Amino acid sequence: MTAPLNPPTPPHGHPGYDPWQTPEGAYPPHPGTVRDEPLGREIRRAALTGLAVAVLGLALGFLWSRLAPHVPLVSDGDAVYLKDTEGEQAIGADGTFALLALAFGALAGAAAFLVHRAGGIPMVCGLALGSLGGAAIAWQLGMALGPDGDVAGHARSAGQGVTFDAPLELGALGVLVAWPIAALLVHLGLTGLFGPREEERGGTP
Numbered sequence: 001m002t003a004p005l006n007p008p009t010p011p012h013g014h015p016g017y018d019p020w021q022t023p024e025g026a027y028p029p030h031p032g033t034v035r036d037e038p039l040g041r042e043i044r045r046a047a048l049t050g051l052a053v054a055v056l057g058l059a060l061g062f063l064w065s066r067l068a069p070h071v072p073l074v075s076d077g078d079a080v081y082l083k084d085t086e087g088e089q090a091i092g093a094d095g096t097f098a099l100l101a102l103a104f105g106a107l108a109g110a111a112a113f114l115v116h117r118a119g120g121i122p123m124v125c126g127l128a129l130g131s132l133g134g135a136a137i138a139w140q141l142g143m144a145l146g147p148d149g150d151v152a153g154h155a156r157s158a159g160q161g162v163t164f165d166a167p168l169e170l171g172a173l174g175v176l177v178a179w180p181i182a183a184l185l186v187h188l189g190l191t192g193l194f195g196p197r198e199e200e201r202g203g204t205p
Contacts, residue, residue, distance in 0.1 A: 042116075045115070049116070050126035053130030057138040064142040064168075065142040065146045068093040094170055101182070105178065109187035113191060117191070147165035
């Protein structure tokens with residue numbers, strides 16, 4: 001049987017009707033296909049992801065205050081000195097923060113990829129800002145949970161010749177970017193390896 005040479009007359013009130021046109025939604029999308037989302041939804045998703053990542057800074061700050069080595073100080077009654085002038089506790093505090101930040105960054109980057117596999121500029125920006133905010137929160141919280149910041153008062157209460165801990169501080173503020181760098185590298189790497197391709201997003205191959 002062959003198709004008629006002339007298509008049927010369009011029904012009344014439906015100009016441009018094509019009887020051979022595939023109805024919209026007749027075929028479901030291929031499994032794993034990711035449709036482009038409205039920009040507003042992507043921005044909201046990225047903002048929520050960034051907020052969740054920033055909240056993780058509370059956990060990082062707590063762990064840093066507990067795991068970082070403390071710098072021992074001693075007072076002679078007139079001044080406060082380092083008990084161990086060759087000690088590396090201050091460097092150890094920075095290193096501990098950096099290692100924890102790298103681990104939290106990798107975790108945040110992987111979680112963001114699982115939440116939104118398609119990636120996109122809003123998600124990358126939200127992840128970067130949330131990671132930087134989380135690192136800043138961890139820095140401030142760790143110092144607050146660490147030894148007393150009033151060195152002179154602590155020295156008076158400890159007494160002459162008694163060792164006490166110096167306030168927990170970051171000597172190199174550059175370690176704050178360890179978290180966002182790790183998060184972006186992991187997220188972009190996973191997106192490049194396992195994210196949907198252009199044809200899966202509805203674009204042309």
